[in-house]
Amino acid sequence: AQQGQTNAIHFTRPMVDRPGLDLSFSGLKTAVLLAVAQGYNHADVAASFEQAVIDTLVIKIKRALEQTGYTQLVLAGGVAANQPLRARLKILMEGRGGTVFYPPAILCTDNAAMIALVAAMRLGHGEHDATTGFEVFPRWPLSALAVPS
Known part of the structure; x- marks a missing residue:
């Protein structure tokens, strides 16, 4: 591109x-x-x-x-490696008096890799969360999510 x-x-x-x-x-x-x-x-x-x-x-x-x-935005996952998107969101947030946060591009290559790294770090600290009983929703509408208070 x-x-x-x-x-x-x-x-x-x-x-x-x-x-x-x-x-x-x-x-x-x-x-x-x-x-x-x-x-x-x-x-x-x-x-x-x-x-x-x-x-x-x-x-x-x-x-x-x-x-x-x-007034704060976090850009994460693989899309966060996209430099033009980072630039546009920086302009958007600065124009609104806010801030955008994103990890270094080198850490944004693959969502699965990012999640695996966090899981490995948590396991290394003795954390053992349940990994069964969850569902996958590939077309989960945003309207079904609750905004945290």
Whole structure:
């Protein structure tokens, strides 16, 4: 994406006109596949896709901040390694008088690796949490979550 033009292809910003904080990139993924099949430059496809995702995330994050009044944001997981996203969120948070936190990019390569490291550290300190009886929800709607007080 670094060698491509972010405005070479206009990809829609999914679900930004809908109220709420839900996200779905399935239509965007299809649009990317079509752009590749149509012969667009791969670097331009990647850069334009990255820009569409970043724009969408920033819009949804800004909405979440407005709804909650929070002034601090934590960016974690693999997406936290994305430098353009970090830059956009820094601008967003500074403009709101807030702060964004993220780990060093080297630690953001894989969510599973990050969780495994934390688990290893906790085990090393003698912590043994139950690891059975939990469920996986790959499409867990944000509306089903409770905001901590």
